[in-house]
Amino acid sequence: xxxxxxxxxxxxxxxxxxxxxxxxxxxxxxxxxxxxxxxxxxxxxxxxxxxxxxxxxxxxxxxxxxxxxxxxxxxxxxxxxxxxxxxxxxxxxxxxxxxxxxxxxxxxxxxxxxxxxxxxxxxxxxxxxxxxxxxxxxxxxxxxxxxxxxxxxxxxxxxxxxxxxxxxxxxxxxxxxxxxxxxxxxxxxxxxxxxxxxxxxxxxxxxxxxxxxxxxxxxxxxxxxxxxxxxxxxxxxxxxxxxxxxxxxxxxxxxxxxxxxxxxxxxxxxxxxxxxxxxxxxxxxxxxxxxxxxxxxxxxxxxxxxxxxxxx
Amino acid sequence: xxxxxxxxxxxxxxxxxxxxxxxxxxxxxxxxxxxxxxxxxxxxxxxxxxxxxxxxxxxxxxxxxxxxxxxxxxxxxxxxxxxxxxxxxxxxxxxxxxxxxxxxxxxxxxxxxxxxxxxxxxxxxxxxxxxxxxxxxxxxxxxxxxxxxxxxxxxxxxxxxxxxxxxxxxxxxxxxxxxxxxxxxxxxxxxxxxxxxxxxxxxxxxxxxxxxxxxxxxxxxxxxxxxxxxxxxxxxxxxxxxxxxxxxxxxxxxxxxxxxxxxxxxxxxxxxxxxxxx
Numbered sequence: 100x101x102x103x104x105x106x107x108x109x110x111x112x113x114x115x116x117x118x119x120x121x122x123x124x125x126x127x128x129x130x131x132x133x134x135x136x137x138x139x140x141x142x143x144x145x146x147x148x149x150x151x152x153x154x155x156x157x158x159x160x161x162x163x164x165x166x167x168x169x170x171x172x173x174x175x176x177x178x179x180x181x182x183x184x185x186x187x188x189x190x191x192x193x194x195x196x197x198x199x200x201x202x203x204x205x206x207x208x209x210x211x212x213x214x215x216x217x218x219x220x221x222x223x224x225x226x227x228x229x230x231x232x233x234x235x236x237x238x239x240x241x242x243x244x245x246x247x248x249x250x251x252x253x254x255x256x257x258x259x260x261x262x263x264x265x266x267x268x269x270x271x272x273x274x275x276x277x278x279x280x281x282x283x284x285x286x287x288x289x290x291x292x293x294x295x296x297x298x299x300x301x302x303x304x305x306x307x308x309x310x311x312x313x314x315x316x317x318x319x320x321x322x323x324x325x326x327x328x329x330x331x332x333x334x335x336x337x338x339x340x341x342x343x344x345x346x347x348x349x350x351x352x353x354x355x356x357x358x359x360x361x362x363x364x365x366x367x368x369x370x371x372x373x374x375x376x377x378x379x380x381x382x383x384x385x386x387x388x389x390x391x392x393x394x395x396x397x398x399x400x401x402x403x404x405x406x407x408x409x410x411x
Numbered sequence: 412x413x414x415x416x417x418x419x420x421x422x423x424x425x426x427x428x429x430x431x432x433x434x435x436x437x438x439x440x441x442x443x444x445x446x447x448x449x450x451x452x453x454x455x456x457x458x459x460x461x462x463x464x465x466x467x468x469x470x471x472x473x474x475x476x477x478x479x480x481x482x483x484x485x486x487x488x489x490x491x492x493x494x495x496x497x498x499x500x501x502x503x504x505x506x507x508x509x510x511x512x513x514x515x516x517x518x519x520x521x522x523x524x525x526x527x528x529x530x531x532x533x534x535x536x537x538x539x540x541x542x543x544x545x546x547x548x549x550x551x552x553x554x555x556x557x558x559x560x561x562x563x564x565x566x567x568x569x570x571x572x573x574x575x576x577x578x579x580x581x582x583x584x585x586x587x588x589x590x591x592x593x594x595x596x597x598x599x600x601x602x603x604x605x606x607x608x609x610x611x612x613x614x615x616x617x618x619x620x621x622x623x624x625x626x627x628x629x630x631x632x633x634x635x636x637x638x639x640x641x642x643x644x645x646x647x648x649x650x651x652x653x654x655x656x657x658x659x660x661x662x663x664x665x666x667x668x669x670x671x672x673x674x675x676x677x678x679x680x681x682x683x684x685x686x687x688x689x
Contacts, residue, residue: 148688152512153508155687176512176513176514177514179512181508181509183509185505186504186505187505187506187508187509188506189422189426189501189504189506191429191430200421201509201513203417203418203421204415204418205513205514206514206515
């Protein structure tokens with residue numbers, strides 16, 4: 100992959116005897132939204148901390164925007180923006196001061212900095228709060244401010260660590276809009292989240308990490324299809340005859356009688372099998388009363404690959 | 412030009428002036444020391460510290476003037492030892508992640524915090540001197556305005572180097588500590604011997620040998636020596652003792668402070684370079 104902006108090779112990191120990350124390799128393409136998913140304690144945060152130069156590289160290599168994280172951390176820091184999972188705002192500063200401090204930390208020129216601050220406060224609708232200290236803001240406002248701050252420097256890569264945790268649905272949707280907008284302007288997004296719908300909506304590609312290793316990678320569609328757990332719910336005029344017909348179709352894995360009809364497990368792309376199945380039933384003269392196709396969600400993918408037990 | 416440290420400095424000073432109560436306390440507290448401790452002690456000490464016979468032309472210094480240098484030293488010591496605590500709060504509030512992940516060099520973080528701590532000490536020292544002169548401290552006896560300006564510059568030089576040294580130390584401890592309570596404990600443990608095993612409030616000549624040796628390597632002693640030289644003079648009598656400070660003594664004290672600050676800087680710089688946030 101020549102257009103990779105993040106290249107991680109065989110990354111490993113231990114805290115004492117505990118292997119937090121155990122040989123992870125992946126690449127993120129320039130301009131994409133990449134979701135990095137995993138249960139609590141899977142190694143996500145450790146990986147992000149290494150990628151953002153907050154933890155040293157113990158084994159393996161990481162290159163971001165052409166710079167080696169271990170050898171040129173300061174160059175890497177200039178190319179990235181981060182919205183941390185936990186709140187990282189000085190409660191005693193005002194909204195404007197938070198952004199001014201951030202712009203100065205990233206060595207933005209005064210005029211450009213001041214212009215961008217206005218733009219950002221407008222984007223997240225905090226203009227009216229410019230001189231209000233952070234301790235007087237609501238949780239959603241603080242999160243919006245942190246997102247505005249992360250976007251302010253127009254980084255090449257933006258790390259978003261659970262950006263919408265604890266936000267109301269309106270704010271989440273607005274946040275997704277910002278993320279798409281920024282991504283549309285060329286910033287690569289590295290996203291972690293526990294909301295699978297969020298990952299599914301936003302990302303071009305997904306990797307799931309568990310026990311310090313990547314268990315699966317691909318587009319959301321690929322992962323969901325690969326699961327082969329599409330289910331078609333059918334109500335027919337005669338379930339007995341319908342079962343006999345269905346049993347003769349290759350892509351049908353299993354048929355079960357359920358409360359209001361049949362549930363048909365498909366081992367292929369359900370959307371492609373559905374017309375075939377309907378055509379066969381019609382051929383045999385069976386009445387079809389209702390059809391419902393259920394594709395697996397990313398939640399199903401996630402649980403399939405990481406198991407059901409609750410993590411620490 | 413590399414001026415990133417100004418960003419850190421700007422924010423720390425912003426916070427310093429934002430908390431009116433804390434600001435007020437930090438400005439008034441040293442003045443209170445002068446007013447109560449100074450006046451009370453000097454009214455007692457001056458009764459028996461007057462030497463029976465002073466050589467003609469000798470300068471006798473009342474205790475209030477003598478200990479004013481000590482109050483400057485005490486204030487600088489405490490302000491500097493606590494100066495790094497904002498780093499610890501930043502760490503606990505998660506703000507340090509934002510700073511450490513930004514392109515600002517670590518050395519500038521150290522420099523910015525230290526310079527703002529030094530500024531706070533300077534403000535306090537000026538307040539102590541002005542207040543002290545108002546309540547009867549006889550600094551700069553018979554000096555011309557030019558001399559006074561030079562003397563004040565000299566005092567600020569000694570205070571500056573000393574405070575930087577302790578700010579580097581305090582920053583190092585803060586970066587390694589987990590809780591403000593821990594830092595508080597360390598500071599209490601450090602400040603007591605540093606303050607009392609020194610010439611801040613009394614002469615060291617009469618100390619037992621071990622304490623005397625300790626006072627010689629104590630940076631506080633060297634700062635007080637420098638302040639007294641600038642504020643009072645090279646040759647004076649106080650608390651029954653005769654104080655003579657030669658220009659060489661002064662240079663030794665300056666050199667000792669510089670060496671102390673340099674060692675502390677190297678340790679702090681190394682700590683900051685290795686700093687990780689989990």
